[in-house]
Amino acid sequence: MSERRDVWITGIGLVSSLGEGLEAHWAALNEGKPVVDETGFAPYVVHPLAKINFDAQIAKKGDQRQMEPWQRIGTYAAGLALDSAGIKGNKDILGTTDMVVAAGGGERDQSVDGAILTEIEKQPKPDVFLNEQLQSNLRPTLFLAQLSNLLAGNISIVHGVTGSSRTFMGEESSGTDAVRIGFSRIAAGTSEIALVGGAYNAERRDMLLLYALKHLAKHAPWSPVLKNANGVPTGSAGAFLVLESPEHATARGAKPIAKLSGIWSERARRGDEGAIEATLATMIATARGDTAEGTAILSAASGAPEPTKAEALVLERSGLPVRSVTDRVGHGLEAQMPVALAIAALSVAQGRLFPPLAGEALEKPFDEALKRVIVTGVGHWRGEGVALVESVD
Amino acid sequence: MASYTDKAGRPIVVVTGMGLVTSLGQGKEDNWAKLTAGQSGIHRITRFPLDSMRTTIAGTVDFLSESGRTAPDLSEQLAQLAADEAIAQSGIGSKGNFPGPLFCAVPPIEIEWPQRRILAQEAAANAAVTYDDLLRAAETHQHGAWHERFLYGSIADHLADRFGTRGQPISLSTACASGNTSIQLGVEAIRRGDCDAALSIATDGSVTAEALIRFSLLSALSTNNEVPEAASRPFSKNRDGFIIAEGAGALVLESLEHAVARGANILGVIEGVGEMADSFHRTRSSPDAKPVIGCMRAALADAGVSPDEIDYINAHGTSTPENDRMEFTGMSAVFGERIGSIPLSSNKSMIGHTLTAAGAIEAVVSVLTIQNGRIPPTINYEMPDPAIPLDVVPNVARDAQVNRVMSNSFGFGGQNVCVIMTGEPA
Numbered sequence: 001m002s003e004r005r006d007v008w009i010t011g012i013g014l015v016s017s018l019g020e021g022l023e024a025h026w027a028a029l030n031e032g033k034p035v036v037d038e039t040g041f042a043p044y045v046v047h048p049l050a051k052i053n054f055d056a057q058i059a060k061k062g063d064q065r066q067m068e069p070w071q072r073i074g075t076y077a078a079g080l081a082l083d084s085a086g087i088k089g090n091k092d093i094l095g096t097t098d099m100v101v102a103a104g105g106g107e108r109d110q111s112v113d114g115a116i117l118t119e120i121e122k123q124p125k126p127d128v129f130l131n132e133q134l135q136s137n138l139r140p141t142l143f144l145a146q147l148s149n150l151l152a153g154n155i156s157i158v159h160g161v162t163g164s165s166r167t168f169m170g171e172e173s174s175g176t177d178a179v180r181i182g183f184s185r186i187a188a189g190t191s192e193i194a195l196v197g198g199a200y201n202a203e204r205r206d207m208l209l210l211y212a213l214k215h216l217a218k219h220a221p222w223s224p225v226l227k228n229a230n231g232v233p234t235g236s237a238g239a240f241l242v243l244e245s246p247e248h249a250t251a252r253g254a255k256p257i258a259k260l261s262g263i264w265s266e267r268a269r270r271g272d273e274g275a276i277e278a279t280l281a282t283m284i285a286t287a288r289g290d291t292a293e294g295t296a297i298l299s300a301a302s303g304a305p306e307p308t309k310a311e312a313l314v315l316e317r318s319g320l321p322v323r324s325v326t327d328r329v330g331h332g333l334e335a336q337m338p339v340a341l342a343i344a345a346l347s348v349a350q351g352r353l354f355p356p357l358a359g360e361a362l363e364k365p366f367d368e369a370l371k372r373v374i375v376t377g378v379g380h381w382r383g384e385g386v387a388l389v390e391s392v393d
Numbered sequence: 394m395a396s397y398t399d400k401a402g403r404p405i406v407v408v409t410g411m412g413l414v415t416s417l418g419q420g421k422e423d424n425w426a427k428l429t430a431g432q433s434g435i436h437r438i439t440r441f442p443l444d445s446m447r448t449t450i451a452g453t454v455d456f457l458s459e460s461g462r463t464a465p466d467l468s469e470q471l472a473q474l475a476a477d478e479a480i481a482q483s484g485i486g487s488k489g490n491f492p493g494p495l496f497c498a499v500p501p502i503e504i505e506w507p508q509r510r511i512l513a514q515e516a517a518a519n520a521a522v523t524y525d526d527l528l529r530a531a532e533t534h535q536h537g538a539w540h541e542r543f544l545y546g547s548i549a550d551h552l553a554d555r556f557g558t559r560g561q562p563i564s565l566s567t568a569c570a571s572g573n574t575s576i577q578l579g580v581e582a583i584r585r586g587d588c589d590a591a592l593s594i595a596t597d598g599s600v601t602a603e604a605l606i607r608f609s610l611l612s613a614l615s616t617n618n619e620v621p622e623a624a625s626r627p628f629s630k631n632r633d634g635f636i637i638a639e640g641a642g643a644l645v646l647e648s649l650e651h652a653v654a655r656g657a658n659i660l661g662v663i664e665g666v667g668e669m670a671d672s673f674h675r676t677r678s679s680p681d682a683k684p685v686i687g688c689m690r691a692a693l694a695d696a697g698v699s700p701d702e703i704d705y706i707n708a709h710g711t712s713t714p715e716n717d718r719m720e721f722t723g724m725s726a727v728f729g730e731r732i733g734s735i736p737l738s739s740n741k742s743m744i745g746h747t748l749t750a751a752g753a754i755e756a757v758v759s760v761l762t763i764q765n766g767r768i769p770p771t772i773n774y775e776m777p778d779p780a781i782p783l784d785v786v787p788n789v790a791r792d793a794q795v796n797r798v799m800s801n802s803f804g805f806g807g808q809n810v811c812v813i814m815t816g817e818p819a
Contacts, residue, residue, distance in 0.1 A: 008483050039619045066675060073658075079769050090573035092705070095556075099670070104545060105501055105502065105503050108503070110523070110524050111647065113509065113524070114521060114522050114523045115521070117509060117513040117522040117527075117700060118513075118518075118521045118522045120510060120512075120513075121510070121514065125442065126510075127441055127442050128442045128444045128445070129442070129603070130506060130602065131442065131444065131446060131602050131606065132444075132445050134603055135445060135446075135605045135609075135610070137608050138606065138607065140611055142607075143607040143608075143610065143611060144611075144676065144800065144805070144806075145677050146478075146501065146503075147501060147566075147568065147805065147806065148545070148566045149566045149567055149568050149804070149805070149806045149808060150500065150675065150805070150806045152544045152670075152806060153805065153806025154675075155674055156670045156671065156672040156806070156807045157673075157674070157675065157807070160423075161670070161671050161672075162669060162670040162671065162672050162807070163568065163669070163670070164668045164669065164670060164682065165668070165670035165806070165807065166565065166567055166578075167565060167566050167567060168563055168564065168565050168572055169502075169545035169546065169549075169563070169564045169565065169566060170496035170544075170545050170546030170549060170564035171546050172544060172562065172563075173545055173546065174545070174563075175544070176561075177561065177563050179579070181563075184585060184587070185585075188585045190584075190585075195661065205523075205525065205527075206503075206504075206524060206526060208528060209504065209524060209527055209528055209531055210504065210540060210543060210544070211540070212528050212531035212532055213504075213531045213536045213537060213539045213540040213543075214537045214540035215531075215532060216538070216540070217528075221470070265561040266560060266561055267550075267553065267560055267561040267562070272602065272734060284589075284683075294485065328481060352537070379547075381540075381541065381544065382546060382550055382561075383546070386559075390549060
């Protein structure tokens, strides 16, 4: 194979409970206070999306109406990323921009479901009743708001990204792999510029239900996940990165925010004792290489007990300074790796690590110049991801 | 010895194993016999009651043990059977040890009505049932297995365990183009040198009552219910929508070098893949067909061949009024006047639209077409649409030497992916 090229991050779009954009996030990360809602979805704790004026990135109300919240969050964050990269509205570039989106499914119409469930067991023919109710009460367009690939579809429609469009599912690892495929294509020279990322709406009971079935949804009160891995504190968030070859970026006069130096995806055989620890330690060693200078770890740990305890153990053994992304913004499932990468790129661009969080014992002060961030993400049920983000000299 | 690299200097990617399940049956042999006999797998739905349904026909797979269970259960079984067949044919690796990654296209997955109803009953709410009641029931009962079953990644995860594929599998969706995307990801990984082999699977066993209703509410489905076998009429004047269907296709992809080194039988070559997204509308294609044209041209360019070198098109051909017209417009621009004389057919006339699985199933059929020198027909072509004059290989299979196929897949959300296949490495 030919030489691998560098891959630059030339645009970042980030929205979460901490606000929107890089400046707001940097300020909030330094302030060190997570934003949580411990009552609205009781008994669970969620990190609610900050107030967003969606009109700013999704001009047509008609487009907004066609989307469920997770799609609006993602389409908004994608718009921020294109703005940040300076390619918003640039038809020539957007027409060749490759898109890889990590997505789950959309929201159910919970009132329709509830009304059906209230009456269905009283019916002589429950299945017939169900079909009649669905036919008369489901909004036709709701289906489109539920399909995984329609976040990408909405980004194409609203922002005109049409080079290519692929959607990966599969929880946390889909976020890692979406970035990995975009990265690999640019590194191999088969793509020049890519928009990669994902979005998650935590403020929905149908999604909490999926975690609750396994008793994994985190109950209030909020607590730091590495110290106290007793459930997944979900968080609404959207993050997109513009990845670009140095040649392409330089030709259009764009400056890199940071360099994505590698991203790896693995699948430990979790039935085997110590499998997560061994897999993650190997991946971190690969990302770290032979220097620890100016290097920190940002963890995207979910808070699910077993995998998070395993991750925390490996992070402690690494001896590197650690920060938990999930403590700050919650866990955004498919979006979590893109969110963590956005914060990693922001931190190396700032040249320092934000301060530790009270109560998260693994987090230690780190005052050296920050040059490299290793991002770790161990999926709540499957899949391990690691990435390396470095400052551009 | 021929070169292991293509015109662009990239590793040549070949197919060494293929598997197939559709409503017509299980396995390539059975499917091929029925497809070339012009047999339809479309039938009256028996899986759920049809009272008040506007559409009562489908190409469901009803002959498996998981038929009628949840969408992920059946989708997983379909995928597993197709992959079993493909891996056995290719003879690659060893049992439970596939030497490459898995790219698996899967349908939408979510908790289904039987599970919701059980939770609601367990919650025993005194008043109107809400999701808070379902959450309470979930917390106080043991339904942990449902968590995994209704995660998007669980189908591919179980397949990765069974076949011993390498690394974290990628679960993907590009709607009705998903099957082609699963192939594309495998081709790219081999060309990059990330791996010597890849397993591409696309599966869809998601015909539930709610899925049927959702597509019906979008007015996408045929309502030609009277004679199910005659309802899917791609490119006919009286086409009125697609027929929802189930199935799976699987392909073992390898670098030519890897396949030759282990003495594998080469079934076909994936010469090129092209894609282009459409920003026009969520469910409709750009009327000027520009994205589709761009997609086909990208595939031809990726394969390094001219339109004149395509001698059969495995069309997307869904039987919806809009798709078939738009596909014709796109092909006309790419192939010019020659489009009226290139044999082209839609497998969907017989097996319906298998949605997520369609691209992979049609890729398998395309390679079979090359191998057998026989083109499966477009059945139910009784009333040609004068606005789209095409040689659709009407109603009866045709013997023809086919050297190179273009297979089209287009989907909701502006997804377009085309694959170019040939029989022999250049």
